Amino acid sequence: MSPRSQVPLAAAATQKIESVRTTKKGPLIPYHVVLSVIFSVGLISAAFATISDCDEVFNYWEPTHYLSYGDGLQTWEYSPVYAIRSWLYVGVHSLLTLPFSLVPNIQKYHIFFILRAILAGIGSVSQAELYDALSRSVDPEVGLFFILISVPSAGMFQAIPAYLPSSFAMYFVMFGIAEFLKTPVFLSRAITYFAVAGLLGWPFCLALVVPQLLLWGFDDGRARGSINMVRRMACSVFSPLIVLAIVIGADSLAYRKPVFVPLNIILYNVFGGSERGPNLYGTEPWWYYIANLSLNFNIMAVAALASILVLAITSVILSTGVTRLQFVLLLPFYLWFGIFSLQPHKEERFMFPAYPALCINAAMSMSWVKGLILFSGTKLKIQAKVASALGTSLIAGVLAMSALISTSRTVAIITAYSAPQTIYRSGQNISGNVCFGKEWYRFPSSYFLPSGARPRFIKSAFTGLLPGAFEETNTPFRDGTWIVPQNMNDLNQEDYSKYTPIGECDYLVDSYFSSTGRQAESLEPNYILDAENWDRVTCHRFLDAAQTPFLSRALWLPSLAYEDQRVWGEYCILKKKQNRVT
Structure with missing residues (x-):
């Protein structure tokens, strides 16, 4: 042929x-x-x-915020x-x-x-x-x-x-x-x-x-x-x-x-x-x-x-x-x-x-x-x-x-579960150090904080490696993309230099659930109940999953046809009272 x-x-x-x-x-x-x-x-x-995974925030929203505004949190993956x-x-x-x-x-x-x-x-x-x-x-x-x-x-x-x-x-x-x-x-x-x-x-x-x-x-x-x-x-x-x-x-x-x-x-x-x-x-x-x-x-x-x-x-x-x-x-x-x-x-x-x-x-x-x-x-x-x-x-x-x-x-x-994204849109003039303890993994990103505010972490029961902060410079170039950050590791080993003393926190984001009661761990006190040291700025309800039955957690059912069995906690931004918390 x-x-x-x-x-x-x-x-x-x-x-x-x-x-x-x-x-x-x-x-x-x-x-x-x-x-x-x-x-x-x-x-x-x-x-x-909602943001269902903190990896989305720390590995993508935060670096993008750094490129756009010059500040943000840095994970070890970007070292x-x-x-x-x-x-x-x-x-x-x-x-x-x-x-x-x-x-x-x-x-x-x-x-x-x-x-x-x-x-x-x-x-x-x-x-x-x-x-x-x-x-x-x-x-x-x-x-x-x-x-x-x-x-x-x-x-x-x-x-x-x-x-x-x-x-x-x-x-x-x-x-x-x-x-x-x-x-x-x-x-x-x-x-x-x-x-x-x-x-x-x-x-x-x-x-x-x-x-x-x-x-x-x-x-x-x-x-x-x-x-x-x-x-x-x-x-x-x-x-x-x-x-x-x-x-x-x-x-x-x-x-x-x-x-x-x-x-x-x-x-x-x-x-x-x-x-x-x-x-x-x-x-x-x-x-x-x-x-x-x-x-x-x-x-x-x-x-x-x-x-x-x-x-x-x-x-x-x-x-x-x-x-x-x-x-x-x-x-x-x-x-x-x-x-x-x-x-x-x-x-x-x-x-x-x-x-x-x-x-x-x-x-x-x-x-x-x-x-x-x-x-x-x-x-x-x-x-x-x-x-x-x-x-x-x-x-x-x-x-x-x-x-x-x-x-x-x-x-x-x-x-x-929308409270972590809605509490920041209340028109409050937040500035300084905004701290996160046990709620570190629900931080929705620096896009929700005003330019004068910075996210910080305080010690909680979590023992893994938290993000640090990108190198902030006055140049239009983001040197944090290539500068090797200190104290990073790929073994998820805790680094205490990532923590800020509670006394340096101007604001604090925390949650309270009745399932934990008033018996809180020493590293995770119920700050929302501590009216002597903290004022409530904004609070929204947040599902207490531990006390809510599975079906009520998994699905929303109209109250006219089904008794709402959901149990609610609180999710709040707190402001430090003057001359308190050391």
């Missing part, structure tokens, strides 16, 4: 792949309508979602000795807020919420793109179910506005999967999105794209031959190499030494050894993510975990073949869930990149279950229209119930 005759054959094979992977059907709901709804929910989450956090990542976000910070009389906490809104906007576009791609390349019904599952979920509500590399990676993995579905033959743009997710975001998220890349290699190899497939793959890595060069160059410039942050993250977390690594910060049982996903996605978590079983049942009963694309779309969630369930150190944010994959699995499960209901109806000699209506009604009921539970979960979290 001549070389000329091979060209049309390869083109025909390519067109065949395209026809299998792309349908002529479009989304059931117009793109702009879906995007508007997603973005509206995203803005609500940006305004009201040039370890360099496992990217200055390019926080620098990009700092630049996003720069135009808004120039607005006269704007408050810093306004900048906080503006950046959250920007993140929600990016996340909304990525969700809409994935919805459009699923609708066109898989099935319009799957795309619709994906949106109906992801948008109201408590998990996505928390993840979308979070200033975390895992959320950032989630955005660009969604962009990449959408591009992979829309243009399966030309993968250059999809690989670029994946590179941004892994190199600028979180390197571990690249595990989510392995199945797609393997499918691309298989399909392209069959269509064009192995040699051409390798050539096309080599051409596709040009853009990722540019991303890599930018990441290494920017971070090396900030740290003033050659640095490859993604590699440092992997080395620390995977090859850190027994004396260091993520396990120093706590371990969780094997079922942690099952419980966590059940809270954040309820019924849909079960549907996602059961999706391969549902696919197998459907293919047997309906005698339908399992397409490679269907199987590949199911794999990322299982792969991610398996890898991270095996790790002793577990955190909710580690699941963020896999949330869209969970929603895809659940959406496909719902679609297949609907098909099984229709098939069962025909076997029972029920009219097709009646069977279809029954299936649609049952699936709609399940989706509505899931959305209702998720909304209840979201409202429960907002109403119970």
Whole structure:
């Protein structure tokens, strides 16, 4: 066969792949309508979602505040000795807020919420793109179910506005999967999105794209031959190499030494050894993510975990073949869930990149279950229209119930745990040292403190390593990015130089719960009850989780239908009385 005759054959094979992977059907709901709804929910989450992890504050909000305003708290990860956090990542976000910070009389906490809104906007576009791609390349019904599952979920509500590399990676993995579905033959743009997710975001998220890349290699190899497939793959890595060069160059410039942050993250977390690594910060049982996903996605978590079983049942009963694309779309969630369930150190944010994959699995499960209901109806000699209506009604009921539970979960979290972000917006003129004891991990960032105030820590029962302060200089350059801070370590060993004497505190943030009673530890006295030394500036109620029943903690239930069993404590800003507390 001549070389000329091979060209049309390869083109025909390519067109065949395209026809299998792309349908002529479009989304059931117009793109702009879906995007508007997603973005509206995203803005609500940006305004009201709580900060669930202190790592978000100390490793991202604080360095960004330092770049923008010249002061902030510094963790050991930003020491040039370890360099496992990217200055390019926080620098990009700092630049996003720069135009808004120039607005006269704007408050810093306004900048906080503006950046959250920007993140929600990016996340909304990525969700809409994935919805459009699923609708066109898989099935319009799957795309619709994906949106109906992801948008109201408590998990996505928390993840979308979070200033975390895992959320950032989630955005660009969604962009990449959408591009992979829309243009399966030309993968250059999809690989670029994946590179941004892994190199600028979180390197571990690249595990989510392995199945797609393997499918691309298989399909392209069959269509064009192995040699051409390798050539096309080599051409596709040009853009990722540019991303890599930018990441290494920017971070090396900030740290003033050659640095490859993604590699440092992997080395620390995977090859850190027994004396260091993520396990120093706590371990969780094997079922942690099952419980966590059940809270954040309820019924849909079960549907996602059961999706391969549902696919197998459907293919047997309906005698339908399992397409490679269907199987590949199911794999990322299982792969991610398996890898991270095996790790002793577990955190909710580690699941963020896999949330869209969970929603895809659940959406496909719902679609297949609907098909099984229709098939069962025909076997029972029920009219097709009646069977279809029954299936649609049952699936709609399940989706509505899931959305209702998720909304209840979201409202429960907002109403119970918002005090750490709301107590600072009372118009009080706070200045000087604002101290944190046992509430150090709920500090919402320096964006909530006026320019004349600085966060400080007092000794509490906590015995790990607390953040220090970045080097403050009068120059426009932030020398703290490269100056090696004193008394930092990667072993989570306590450093007493990080503490401020209580007598030097002008303000103090503290909580009080009746479950602790008046019997407090010597290192954690009930400052809120100490009216002799401290005045209350602002107080808000805060859920006493120890005394609140599980169901009342997990979900918000209307008081008209259910007696509110939540028990409340107090969360306060206190001001030191003159000539008191030494």
